[in-house]
Amino acid sequence: MIRPLLVLSAALLLSPTLLAQQIKREVGDFDFTLSTTPTRTMAQGLISPAATGAFHGGLDFSHTSGWYVGQYTPSMGVAPGSTLRVDNYVGYKHHFDSTLGYEIGVIHYSQPNIAGAESHALYGGISIMGSRFGGALRDNPSNRIGTLYADFGQVPLLNADLTVKLAHHRLGTPFTIGDGSQVNGFSDWSMQLSRPWLGLDLNLIYSDSNLTGGGCDAYSGINTYCESVVTLKAQRSFF
Template sequence: MKMTTTFKSLVSASLLLGLAATSQQSQAMELSGDITFTSDYAFRGISQTEEAPAIQGGLTLTAESGFYVSVWGSSVDFGGQGTLELDVMLGWSGDLNEQWSADVGVMRYGYPNTEFAGSNFYELYGSLSYQDFTFGLAFSDDYYGNAGTYFYLYGGYSYALTDNLTLDLHIGHNEYDDSSASYLDWSIGLSTEVLGAGLSLAYVDTDINGCNLCDSRVVFSVSKSF
């Protein structure tokens, strides 16, 4: 994918800063990971698997400074146009004070066995969390499928119903160059932990009409962190 000069400079600067900080903290690194089975890979409200199950997993290397490098993958189904998504992230996360925390970085979405132009793209992302609220923004200067400039603005809230049951709320606005393609997505879910495994059940929907992969559905996921 071809990026504009400004966007490429931002990405390069982020990569250099992160690698420099990570090398300085090489004596204090932590490796973590997770694996997930989900009944449908719904990305920003749209199924990436033809509403079929997906296997997902990731690894994250984190420095004491808060900088991290992460690799994440998922099975996908684009109707014969790809079966794998493989993403790489470089970012920083940490506490700003006792109540606020932040997560910022750059992410490359990759589809190794997808052949059409514009399938791979970059995104800058950032979020602020206050107690149980999270507000975030993502930006790409050339989104998936050569869609041009794209913004994703979202908010989330997690409310502890009991010691081991959480209500998860999410709403996001997808803004494209072509305003007719812009849409809202949202979800309402419950999450818990049983025998060390994370379980979640969510109702996912968008305001897109006439799109089977964007319709409302219930998604069940089982995950394990290590």
């Protein structure tokens, strides 16, 4: 049974040092980006988790040849109950023309304050006529994750951008739930509509998984919630 939950959240960047969501500079053949959100569209759509703390951001360097390297910190670990998380990535992006291109890369996840909390992921995708399609494989001993991602761009009738994500998780160790049964793996998915409105970035997100009831105790996927949820998110960045 679908039990939608409506959540309204407003993210306001109030710190003077974070008045700009993204700062870009060009130095010779290099582009430098300082941002409070992930800057790599393919990596962000496939594998980068949402920000988990009040303080987050990253750096990105790219060369005209197509190579890029960067670091994104979804959590600085300064908020109560949070830990420092650091994602380092390197990749290559190439466009044949304005309608066709591809991207490949690898990302390293780490939590410096927690021993054995490191993992890697390989990602890649293609862009066709303004739409992007990709896949990723994250090799984590406790949870191997395969992800498919599609960004269809703007849907004319809705006047909003549509993105869809599907992931399958294979647990390294089966999880035993209350009735004695075991969960060896699960799948989850999300669909998001995004559009600007009166200076706000509006996002309507539907997410779900194939786990229900006690099985949700084993959930640690790409979504915030295990069961069916509809989320309305409003965000405004001050420039």
